[in-house]
Amino acid sequence: MPLEKSRASSSTKKRVRDAEATKLRILEAAKKEFARNGLEGARVDTIALDAKANKRMLYHYFKSKDGLFRTLLEREYLNIREEETKLNLENLPPRTALETLVRFTWEYYIANPEFITLVNSENLCQAVHIRNSPTLKTISQKFIRRIQSLLDRGVRENIFREGIDAAQLNITIASINYYYFTNRFTGSVIFERDFTAPEALKERIAFNIETICRLVCKN
Amino acid sequence: MPLEKSRASSSTKKRVRDAEATKLRILEAAKKEFARNGLEGARVDTIALDAKANKRMLYHYFKSKDGLFRTLLEREYLNIREEETKLNLENLPPRTALETLVRFTWEYYIANPEFITLVNSENLCQAVHIRNSPTLKTISQKFIRRIQSLLDRGVRENIFREGIDAAQLNITIASINYYYFTNRFTGSVIFERDFTAPEALKERIAFNIETICRLVCKN
DNA sequence: AGCATAACGCACCGTATAGTTACTTACACA
DNA sequence: TGTGTAAGTAACTATACGGTGCGTTATGCT
Numbered sequence: 001m002p003l004e005k006s007r008a009s010s011s012t013k014k015r016v017r018d019a020e021a022t023k024l025r026i027l028e029a030a031k032k033e034f035a036r037n038g039l040e041g042a043r044v045d046t047i048a049l050d051a052k053a054n055k056r057m058l059y060h061y062f063k064s065k066d067g068l069f070r071t072l073l074e075r076e077y078l079n080i081r082e083e084e085t086k087l088n089l090e091n092l093p094p095r096t097a098l099e100t101l102v103r104f105t106w107e108y109y110i111a112n113p114e115f116i117t118l119v120n121s122e123n124l125c126q127a128v129h130i131r132n133s134p135t136l137k138t139i140s141q142k143f144i145r146r147i148q149s150l151l152d153r154g155v156r157e158n159i160f161r162e163g164i165d166a167a168q169l170n171i172t173i174a175s176i177n178y179y180y181f182t183n184r185f186t187g188s189v190i191f192e193r194d195f196t197a198p199e200a201l202k203e204r205i206a207f208n209i210e211t212i213c214r215l216v217c218k219n
Numbered sequence: 220m221p222l223e224k225s226r227a228s229s230s231t232k233k234r235v236r237d238a239e240a241t242k243l244r245i246l247e248a249a250k251k252e253f254a255r256n257g258l259e260g261a262r263v264d265t266i267a268l269d270a271k272a273n274k275r276m277l278y279h280y281f282k283s284k285d286g287l288f289r290t291l292l293e294r295e296y297l298n299i300r301e302e303e304t305k306l307n308l309e310n311l312p313p314r315t316a317l318e319t320l321v322r323f324t325w326e327y328y329i330a331n332p333e334f335i336t337l338v339n340s341e342n343l344c345q346a347v348h349i350r351n352s353p354t355l356k357t358i359s360q361k362f363i364r365r366i367q368s369l370l371d372r373g374v375r376e377n378i379f380r381e382g383i384d385a386a387q388l389n390i391t392i393a394s395i396n397y398y399y400f401t402n403r404f405t406g407s408v409i410f411e412r413d414f415t416a417p418e419a420l421k422e423r424i425a426f427n428i429e430t431i432c433r434l435v436c437k438n
Numbered sequence: 439a440g441c442a443t444a445a446c447g448c449a450c451c452g453t454a455t456a457g458t459t460a461c462t463t464a465c466a467c468a
Numbered sequence: 469t470g471t472g473t474a475a476g477t478a479a480c481t482a483t484a485c486g487g488t489g490c491g492t493t494a495t496g497c498t
Contacts, residue, residue, distance in 0.1 A: 017475050040260035127404035140409040167410045168426045179394030185346035190359040191386045207387045214433045273447050
């Protein structure tokens, strides 16, 4: 036996053909690697290895490193919006809905730390990958409309201030949560505190909810 | 004349030796290149070429690509803090001082777009370059103390709410300004508007000032 | 003028990297 | 059961990259 033929000889390893599973493993590995090292810093060999897939498969399914990144990023955007719709904001009292949205954003970033880094990478290259994605545009429009109708409802019930723009509010909610995580390393140096300590996290989310409520609510 | 000896033969080109000038040219070129392509994406050859310096000089003055990045980043942090002290916040009425600080942050990011991208790169690599910088720690402490004393003064004059943490406030001011710029490319896709249009800029800075004033001021 | 030193430049190196070529193997369906 | 097609693999390539060895030249000082 001069050359081991991977599957053939050895033991229990029943490698089955499963295109979808392989694609998924590659995407998961890509998420880790792109998030850790950025678009330029990520290595396709590392992704293939970590996915227990061959590099050729990566190119077969995703055409190129950028193609892989594009697919991944679109998936991630779909995922966050899908999770957000599950909140059922339209069935909550306006103020509760607003707080729920802020807290969701915060917790999503904690549970999906890769998301932030992927978005940063996409902005470094001026959004070339998603710029012409109709899917992304569609889900984004729906998202903004949901927030706008929440704002309208709050105004009707005399709880929210008038004239607040849904886009501006969204940008602000994202920013105060996003920035804290993406800049936690330089932040920890500048502010001499551990940004990820449980106490620090509790304090920050409370501060953020207060910021948004003071911005949006009457009184 | 078989081989042109750079200076010797040709015309007006009086290349003088000036270490400081060369260092500065390299740093300026590095700022552009690192900001455009990130730490991994930046090419030392490009930097040397753009600086009209030899790559050998780059390594002579800064030891390595990372050494160059470290020096550059520390300079940039020093610069923003230096500019900020010129605002003389301590001589302004509290509310004016607060607004001035928010507007300064905004305008600094507009005038120095590279700063944001450099900081993003530093966070991608978990702040390895500045983690142990005593200079940065010193200027940061002074900075936070300035903001804390502004908050204290505002409370004494019964204009600001009590109990606001200077660090949290700083993070929030930075975030609502920083995020808008760093995410302007994906933002333009998602919100279907040009983030850098003059009208959009005006609207955003007004929104940000309102956000901070509502957070900090009484009423 | 003579000289030590710092500024500068060319040409090169080893390696890591995205992407490819040419092949083998499993599986759905006739 | 035979076969076309898609899934999977290993070995390879061209090149671009960070970094360096070594020699040259300007400048300030005596």
